Amino acid sequence: MKNPSENTSANVSTNTCGKCGFCLAVCPVYSVLLDEKASPRARIQLIKVFSEGKISSSPLLKELISKCLMCGSCTANCPSEVDHYSQFMKMRSEMIKDHAEPIEIRGLIYLLAREQRLKMAASLARVGQGILPKAFAEKYQLGNIALSKLPDLNSRTFRSQVKKETAPSGKERGTVLYFTGCATNHVFEQTGHATLKLLTHMGYRVIIPAKQACCSIPLLFHGAEKQARENILANIACFDGEGAEAIIVDCPTCGSTLKNEYSPVLERAGKRSDSAQRISRKIVDIMSFVHDRLELLSIDRNKADAAVSVTYHAPCHLKNVFTPSARVLQQIKAIQYLPAEDSQECCGGGGTFFYEYPEVAAVLAGRKINNAQKSGAELWLTDCPVCRINLAGQQRDGKHLGLCHPAEFIATLLE
Numbered sequence: 074m075k076n077p078s079e080n081t082s083a084n085v086s087t088n089t090c091g092k093c094g095f096c097l098a099v100c101p102v103y104s105v106l107l108d109e110k111a112s113p114r115a116r117i118q119l120i121k122v123f124s125e126g127k128i129s130s131s132p133l134l135k136e137l138i139s140k141c142l143m144c145g146s147c148t149a150n151c152p153s154e155v156d157h158y159s160q161f162m163k164m165r166s167e168m169i170k171d172h173a174e175p176i177e178i179r180g181l182i183y184l185l186a187r188e189q190r191l192k193m194a195a196s197l198a199r200v201g202q203g204i205l206p207k208a209f210a211e212k213y214q215l216g217n218i219a220l221s222k223l224p225d226l227n228s229r230t231f232r233s234q235v236k237k238e239t240a241p242s243g244k245e246r247g248t249v250l251y252f253t254g255c256a257t258n259h260v261f262e263q264t265g266h267a268t269l270k271l272l273t274h275m276g277y278r279v280i281i282p283a284k285q286a287c288c289s290i291p292l293l294f295h296g297a298e299k300q301a302r303e304n305i306l307a308n309i310a311c312f313d314g315e316g317a318e319a320i321i322v323d324c325p326t327c328g329s330t331l332k333n334e335y336s337p338v339l340e341r342a343g344k345r346s347d348s349a350q351r352i353s354r355k356i357v358d359i360m361s362f363v364h365d366r367l368e369l370l371s372i373d374r375n376k377a378d379a380a381v382s383v384t385y386h387a388p389c390h391l392k393n394v395f396t397p398s399a400r401v402l403q404q405i406k407a408i409q410y411l412p413a414e415d416s417q418e419c420c421g422g423g424g425t426f427f428y429e430y431p432e433v434a435a436v437l438a439g440r441k442i443n444n445a446q447k448s449g450a451e452l453w454l455t456d457c458p459v460c461r462i463n464l465a466g467q468q469r470d471g472k473h474l475g476l477c478h479p480a481e482f483i484a485t486l487l488e
């Protein structure tokens with residue numbers, strides 16, 4: 074099955090749609106709304122008539138294009154090779170030319186466009202988390218998620234907690250660069266420490282470039298290509314170089330963006346993309362890296378026996394290609410892995426989708442939560458920070474399952 078966000082010249086046309094409806098059957102948004110207007114097929118037709126000049130930009134058109142999780146399932150399952158993902162991405166940047174995003178989304182774009190701004194905002198938010206009255210935090214919500222259920226921000230950025238270069242713990246096998254992403258740097262420091270532990274345990278020297286920026290997918294999802302380009306160029310300056318055999322990512326969406334979006338964004342702006350292509354070839358998800366080197370992991374059998382049972386949610390940007398975490402969990406026999414029946418379905422997080430369309434996100438997350446609880450597992454693993462926030466924050470009744478990155482769980486089992 075093809076990667077939903079791979080751009081190829083052969084499948085970018087909207088003209089090849091045979092209107093078969095296969096994409097409707099796999100679209101999570103359509104599964105909730107059951108409305109043709111909210112289907113991938115309809116979006117493709119709207120983009121086609123818009124590009125032919127038969128309809129003009131309008132707030133309704135913008136909403137119909139935006140009410141999409143960018144999960145890529147339609148692209149991955151289309152027999153006519155329509156590349157919805159690229160078409161939607163380009164259309165989003167068309168839409169904001171005439172219809173600006175709401176102020177809170179523009180604020181987010183402003184922060185993510187500069188690491189220093191994000192750092193300052195995270196420091197202020199951290200202070201806010203400490204002084205916010207409990208009753209207020211329980212009452213007010215981000216989408217469906219009460220502020221009290223949002224994760225605590227890191228007390229310091231992850232990158233300021235670790236050395237720029239960390240030596241392997243045993244025999245040296247190579248060097249990798251680590252793209253930490255905004256979520257690990259500002260929210261989930263434990264994912265960063267676990268990734269570092271796994272890599273050094275397997276014999277890799279890890280270099281964390283200090284000046285890396287946001288991967289830019291939140292900017293691209295909201296059509297802010299100009300701001301995204303600055304981050305992209307900053308990341309290329311950090312990561313394009315000789316010596317490292319891989320650029321490790323711990324977030325599948327960051328990985329997909331670095332791998333598949335940088336070249337087309339630069340090319341659309343008339344810039345050279347050879348350095349973006351070099352980077353693309355080196356991007357590897359941490360769990361994929363671990364999967365390919367499982368023999369290098371020394372799992373402590375006693376720790377594994379004492380560990381809680383786990384289930385797993387596959388983020389959209391991993392599931393259509395290859396889900397390395399599930400394979401690792403299956404292959405380490407000591408782990409008690411209890412798959413949920415819908416582990417491959419989208420959770421409705423979708424970047425800021427859970428905030429913009431909470432009524433759809435609630436149904437999708439509710440289904441997942443129900444099935445994860447039915448699996449009988451005590452801990453829920455997922456690689457994506459937005460899925461993690463969405464699935465932790467939307468649990469209300471019954472047993473509350475804690476969530477963490479598979480790397481964090483595996484790192485606790487090492488000898």
Ligand code: SF4
Nearest residue numbers: 090091093094096151
């Ligand atoms: S699956 Fe492809 S060909 Fe079929 S309706 Fe959807 S976009 Fe058109």
Ligand code: SF4
Nearest residue numbers: 100141142144145147
């Ligand atoms: S990307 Fe996902 S949510 Fe969007 S139209 Fe395609 S299947 Fe539906």
